[in-house]
Amino acid sequence: MSVPISIAVVGLGYWGPNLARNASSSPSVHLAGICDSDAQRLNAIGSRFPAARRHQSLDSLLDDSDVEAIAIATPVATHAAIARKALQAGKHVLVEKPFVTSRSEARELAALASRVQRTLMLDHVFVHHPAVQKLARLYHSGELGDVTYIDSVRINLGLLQNDVDVLWDLAPHDLSIIDHLVGRPPLSVAAVGNSGGQGTPTSVAYLHLDYGDGLLASVHVNWLSPVKIRHFMVGGTRRSALYNDLDLSEPLKIYDRGVDVDHDPEGRRRTMISYRSGDVVSPTIPKVEALQNVINHFAECILSGKEPISSATQGIRVVEILEAASISLARGGAAVELLAV
């Protein structure tokens, strides 16, 4: 197998054309095909990518031996069946978030990919954002000190979906970033939420994750907010960092601000608290579209056989949290324990 990898995109609704556009402009892949069961959609998007072969059925796409890999951007309920068929046909697979609808499907696909020796990667697109990559390096270098909390807010007047609630639609973004930093599942998950009105799915949700060892994470996702906020804050004992996805010029800021706690050296059992108000640093972040990094990383993993950073294992952990969050929502916010993945 050699560069460029021949790839096809399945599902050409809202998101699929972004994958096709990035695939067609990437030096690592060649957009060999596009597929949508809706003929009108297929032809409308097909006219933008004249070199890509058009397929109205998955079977016809999978029969095309020129296609080495597929990217799935169909509704989540179809992801598992399409990914399974593609892996069985010997294709490498990139799946949109949310990966699948259950932990058992996620595990089954991960095992299948490993059995047939094909790359299975998730489009957890924010994990591939240059600002998140920088944040991860900071996190793992210890420069932030002991991280005690992660607080993520992703709110907007959003498109109410009819097949998923706001947790399954938006929280995979936050949960995959958290997983990329922390690298292990939380001990427990609790979630509360509200619908946007009768007959609508949960549209506002607050999710609390307890990772043990003094680390808590909180995720607020909301389709009903009149303002758009995308703040991802990591609080450490030495430094804190804020990734603001809407700040295009300075998406990441590192704050030398916080509270220092000292115990009275004379042993009078007084705690001395002082406030630190140091510099705010805004590191240079390369201006690369995260989805371009996703496509290039997918090709690199196919070629080298290495595990993607947004791997099926990460996908399993994110789906497991979402499943637990749904149980917690139904139980009015009671904490649900997770089994280690």
Ligand SMILES: NC(=O)c1ccc[n+]([C@@H]2O[C@H](COP(=O)([O-])OP(=O)(O)OC[C@H]3O[C@@H](n4cnc5c(N)ncnc54)[C@H](O)[C@@H]3O)[C@@H](O)[C@H]2O)c1
């Ligand atoms: N990574 C991101 O930031 C991001 C953003 C938006 C959507 N998404 C994800 O992308 C996926 C698609 O979302 P969307 O909003 O584009 O959906 P959509 O409903 O707009 O488009 C889905 C398309 O898939 C086609 N389709 C459905 N079943 C098919 C099948 N079996 N074979 C071929 N085509 C089929 C439909 O005809 C439609 O054109 C979802 O998983 C969603 O969560 C990801």
